[in-house]
Ligand SMILES: CC(C)(COP(=O)(O)OP(=O)(O)OC[C@H]1O[C@@H](n2cnc3c(N)ncnc32)[C@H](O)[C@@H]1OP(=O)(O)O)[C@@H](O)C(=O)NCCC(=O)NCCS
């Protein structure tokens with residue numbers, strides 16, 4: 001088993017002084033999603049098909065064209081940057097993993113009212129959330145976690161998620177909600193959260209799913225083992 005040696009986990013706060021780190025976070029996000037299992041690297045604007053970094057050679061043989069037009073970035077830098085600016089505010093909990101002077105992983109989340117979250121997710125979750133957790137004013141939305149492929153399997157995600165959980169517990173947030181994927185292939189995080197006892201709150205037709213669980217010290221110690 002590899003270890004966390006040489007990787008530091010640090011808190012990220014959006015600010016103008018942090019611009020170099022923000023630029024690295026944007027690159028890290030693009031790297032993570034260009035690899036397995038998402039393969040979101042380049043796309044054809046004409047037909048909507050897209051490919052991952054694993055298809056680099058094939059795309060090079062097509063001179064990076066499809067449908068007679070040049071391929072474009074799946075995640076343009078400006079798009080990623082505006083999403084980050086929208087989702088990571090001083091109120092959010094955001095942690096980065098850094099190694100070899102670059103950002104190799106990220107994890108963030110924020111609190112929201114259950115009705116705000118239902119609106120964002122575009123699927124009904126309130127009835128099931130009340131059934132499992134009672135009426136809640138604020139809940140913790142466990143938004144994103146990613147580690148670039150060459151650093152996976154070293155418990156980096158686990159370390160960042162533990163820091164985020166700590167922040168949520170400090171804010172007295174007691175319910176965590178996350179969106180992940182159940183099919184066609186269950187995502188790694190779906191399997192983790194199910195193992196940790198998350199309930200299914202809602203299922204989309206495309207295989208994505210909303211899970212939720214009471215957050216507590218016990219969950220924290222299981223993540224830390
Ligand atoms: C999913 C991903 C972040 C994992 O990163 P990683 O650093 O390789 O993961 P770790 O080494 O920390 O995982 C090891 C352990 O941490 C635990 N863990 C990590 N994050 C966790 C979380 N959010 N909740 C519960 N457990 C978690 C798991 O239990 C896992 O235990 P196991 O090895 O016994 O199965 C990485 O594969 C990735 O970036 N994938 C692409 C992006 C993605 O799919 N993100 C999720 C979107 S739904």
Ligand SMILES: [Zn+2]
Nearest residue numbers: 044047066067
């Ligand atoms: Zn095309």
